Amino acid sequence: MPNKVKKRHLLDYSILIPYLMLSAIGLIMVYSSTSTYLVSQGKNPNGMIISQLQFWGLSLVAMFFIYKMKTTVxxxxxxxxxxxxxxxxxxxxxxxxxLGKEINGAKGWLQFGGFSMQPAEYLKIMVIWYLAFILGRRQKYIDEEFKKAVFRPMxxxxxLIFLVxxxxxxxNAxxxxxxxxxxxxxxGINYMYTYIFGGLGIIGSVGVIETLVLTKGSFVPARYQYVYQRFAIFLNPFKDERNAGHQLANSYYAINNGGWFGRGLGNSIQKKGFLPEAHSDFIFSITIEELGLLASLLILAILMFMIARIILVGVRSKKPFNSLMCIGIGAMLLLQVFINLGGLTGIIPLTGITFPFLSHGGNSLLIISIAIAFVLNISADEKKQKMDQEYQMLANQ
Structure with a gap:
């Protein structure tokens, strides 16, 4: 009888096991990349890993409660x-x-005593959740009445994106x-919008880049000059290695130092003051330096497998809300991976986006964990619905 099946028996281990593996690897790399830095500052070398462990504990509790909820909630x-x-x-x-605290030129953190949070991280899952709800409810007329279905939510x-x-x-914007x-x-909108959005995106991106290059960023407000600097050096950071190209050049050195098999866990050279933000934006460069390219590609393969499974749950879902939630969460993780790796390898300008699981950041880990809990719940709900349908078919025969 389907009603007798416990929800824990419907867990999608093809998503849960990679999540646990990546979380464990992330904790190891956070400790490896932060302990040396903290010692150089005269602080407790375990400070950041303790904070990360606390957030992971909170993440597991949040995942448990979210998984137990009904998807109708x-x-x-x-x-x-x-x-x-x-x-x-x-x-x-x-x-x-x-209450806002400025870090690295962006006032994006709220400080409450010893606790800090980054609202932009939480907005990612909220945008996915909100749009999945709105667009899922308007499936019947979304193709014929696009403006009515989409304009107000947009x-x-x-x-909210403007505030970020x-x-x-x-x-993050x-x-x-x-x-x-x-x-x-x-x-479910008309496929023509794919060409419209794609065309406008390409034209807009090329236009912005060319304008920045031709004007040398002269029209960019002082608060956003760092954007021009990142565009100016990402193709060749060595032409300004001591200033604007410092981070990217040292990222290349870290990757080169690692080779195929790495220098060994904890033996990174670049994290010892040469590469700023080694524990956050450039954690994957440090991972390659310490563990090597082969091990790093294996970590990336595990992450890609998990993302593919999440998107597959969305593609197979029968309910629009479930489908859009999973596709959105898969896209969120995939975009973070592409933008982070693209930045540290010089494919695209640096953006300050962290790498999922590996980078230090309790808020990021908590949001990723909540997103995974949503997917696990949806996967279990879809399995239960399928079992109910099959049971009903058998009962009617």
């Missing part, structure tokens, strides 16, 4: 709108009140914008 309009109001208030507070989401951009945190496009193109 996620589609409660009042609950979703309350969460939107809360995240909007946090974004306004971080930018316009004294105004709200656009306002003015921090300024253009890396770019990810959020791309997430919105992915959600829209996955929602």
């Amino acid at each position: 996620f589609q409660n309009k009042g609950f979703i709108m309350f969460a939107i109001v809360v995240i909007s208030a946090l974004l306004l507070a971080v930018r316009f009140t004294t 105004l709200l989401v656009g306002f 951009a003015i921090q300024p945190d253009l890396g 770019a990810i959020l914008t791309l997430l919105v496009i992915v959600m829209l193109l996955s929602s």
